[in-house]
Amino acid sequence: MTRSEENYIKTIFHLGRQGMEAVSTNAIAELMETKPSSVTDMIKKLSEKDLVNYKRYQGVSLTDLGTQTALGIVRKHRLWEVFLVEKLDFSWDEIHDIAEQLEHIKSDKLIDRLDKLLDYPKFDPHGDPIPDKNGDFKERDRKLLSEVEIGTKGVCVGVKDSSASFLKFLDRNHIALGHQIEVLEIEEFDGSLNISINQNNMQISHQIASNLYIKINEQ
Amino acid sequence: MTRSEENYIKTIFHLGRQGMEAVSTNAIAELMETKPSSVTDMIKKLSEKDLVNYKRYQGVSLTDLGTQTALGIVRKHRLWEVFLVEKLDFSWDEIHDIAEQLEHIKSDKLIDRLDKLLDYPKFDPHGDPIPDKNGDFKERDRKLLSEVEIGTKGVCVGVKDSSASFLKFLDRNHIALGHQIEVLEIEEFDGSLNISINQNNMQISHQIASNLYIKINEQ
DNA sequence: ACAAATTTTTAGCTTTGCCTAAATTATTAT
DNA sequence: ATAATAATTTAGGCAAAGCTAAAAATTTGT
Numbered sequence: 479m480t481r482s483e484e485n486y487i488k489t490i491f492h493l494g495r496q497g498m499e500a501v502s503t504n505a506i507a508e509l510m511e512t513k514p515s516s517v518t519d520m521i522k523k524l525s526e527k528d529l530v531n532y533k534r535y536q537g538v539s540l541t542d543l544g545t546q547t548a549l550g551i552v553r554k555h556r557l558w559e560v561f562l563v564e565k566l567d568f569s570w571d572e573i574h575d576i577a578e579q580l581e582h583i584k585s586d587k588l589i590d591r592l593d594k595l596l597d598y599p600k601f602d603p604h605g606d607p608i609p610d611k612n613g614d615f616k617e618r619d620r621k622l623l624s625e626v627e628i629g630t631k632g633v634c635v636g637v638k639d640s641s642a643s644f645l646k647f648l649d650r651n652h653i654a655l656g657h658q659i660e661v662l663e664i665e666e667f668d669g670s671l672n673i674s675i676n677q678n679n680m681q682i683s684h685q686i687a688s689n690l691y692i693k694i695n696e697q
Numbered sequence: 698m699t700r701s702e703e704n705y706i707k708t709i710f711h712l713g714r715q716g717m718e719a720v721s722t723n724a725i726a727e728l729m730e731t732k733p734s735s736v737t738d739m740i741k742k743l744s745e746k747d748l749v750n751y752k753r754y755q756g757v758s759l760t761d762l763g764t765q766t767a768l769g770i771v772r773k774h775r776l777w778e779v780f781l782v783e784k785l786d787f788s789w790d791e792i793h794d795i796a797e798q799l800e801h802i803k804s805d806k807l808i809d810r811l812d813k814l815l816d817y818p819k820f821d822p823h824g825d826p827i828p829d830k831n832g833d834f835k836e837r838d839r840k841l842l843s844e845v846e847i848g849t850k851g852v853c854v855g856v857k858d859s860s861a862s863f864l865k866f867l868d869r870n871h872i873a874l875g876h877q878i879e880v881l882e883i884e885e886f887d888g889s890l891n892i893s894i895n896q897n898n899m900q901i902s903h904q905i906a907s908n909l910y911i912k913i914n915e916q
Numbered sequence: 917a918c919a920a921a922t923t924t925t926t927a928g929c930t931t932t933g934c935c936t937a938a939a940t941t942a943t944t945a946t
Numbered sequence: 947a948t949a950a951t952a953a954t955t956t957a958g959g960c961a962a963a964g965c966t967a968a969a970a971a972t973t974t975g976t
Contacts, residue, residue, distance in 0.1 A: 562807075
């Protein structure tokens with residue numbers, strides 16, 4: 479598999495997760511910052527290789543083989559992210575671009591050894607699950623902070639948007655995975671929330687809340 | 698710099714080290730398992746970018762810029778090799794191909810952090826020196842085992858040939874960096890040596906001896 | 917329903933890095 | 947010194963992966 483093929487497979491995988499229908503050519507093009515015509519070309523190639531199901535004008539979806547391939551790439555990406563944070567002290571807004579390169583290194587043994595070095599992590603630094611060697615993973619039971627009621631207590635377990643700008647914002651405001659969060663108030667007017675995080679009170683916009691995942695504390 | 702450009706620069710660097718004259722097109726082609734005509738194409742491109750000095754039919758040599766570039770690549774390659782051996786328990790015959798991929802990852806910060814994680818190693822697992830951030834390195838004072846006299850004592854510090862087949866041979870025969878070696882006898886007829894290595898006596902061919910570096914013990 | 921708008925595909929072109937075959941330059945051997 | 951040999955370059959092509967512009971199919975709005 480070429481690097482480019484891998485990137486397409488990964489993109490189709492990520493787009494496919496949201497809704498279950500076929501992914502559109504334009505959506506792929508937009509996410510990959512390329513042109514729809516280029517996407518069509520590549521889709522045909524991937525279709526030849528039985529990695530995607532494709533009918534002209536009908537969008538595209540991953541085959542089982544394609545899904546397994548995608549999971550392998552996601553596994554590599556997320557393991558490298560853990561490595562960068564845990565072993566090389568990178569901050570979570572710096573790791574994506576580097577992991578994007580590292581995910582294309584070809585060596586099963588390397589990835590298995592890395593997995594072992596990191597002690598078989600189940601989640602990456604953004605809280606996303608890491609598929610195991612067989613592609614199996616468990617999505618964590620979590621809710622967006624914007625969708626829980628007043629009084630809810632939980633722990634921050636992930637972010638939906640993992641852009642550098644959002645992650646840097648979180649850093650500046652001392653919000654990190656593992657922190658205890660309680661929703662104290664929800665403002666009717668603009669949907670902003672008053673929360674306590676790690677004993678401190680702060681006000682966050684609806685936009686922030688709708689990109690933070692929490693795991694609600696057991697009673 | 699593209700991956701391919703980097704590979705050419707690295708190859709020219711390695712060929713340039715042996716003798717100081719310009720490197721021939723054919724030599725590059727052979728080492729890279731490509732055709733001389735392809736080499737000519739790339740050399741022109743590198744020349745445009747001021748990475749090599751080139752005059753038609755006269756061979757090629759690295760400019761200062763090219764040399765610095767090459768040292769950066771070599772630094773990355775060798776640091777990754779140390780990582781693979783020290784942190785992921787790879788054996789020294791397995792690391793070359795993987796490091797060949799990892800050396801193209803683009804991130805200065807990554808390499809500096811890796812350097813730190815490994816505690817700023819000065820030599821790679823084959824005993825070759827690792828350039829520092831500025832491209833500086835010190836060649837170790839060493840001799841080929843085939844070129845010392847009877848009675849010489851020293852410690853194994855490197856290999857000249859680092860092909861997998863040679864390295865596997867060394868593993869099978871329990872020869873590794875750091876081992877104490879003494880030359881007990883040299884056979885006139887075929888140049889084979891009788892040595893003691895880590896207290897054990899063994900017979901090695903001239904070919905083996907001419908690919909093992911030792912650092913002669915101080916008196 | 918069907919015209920307009922949008923999405924997707926096709927056709928044809930570009931660049932990178934490689935190839936083969938032929939031409940050119942350098943080296944060597946007598 | 948010059949013919950033969952070897953090394954190198956040029957010319958022309960190919961495949962991958964991208965692009966633009968135009969054509970075709972689908973979806974949407976009224």
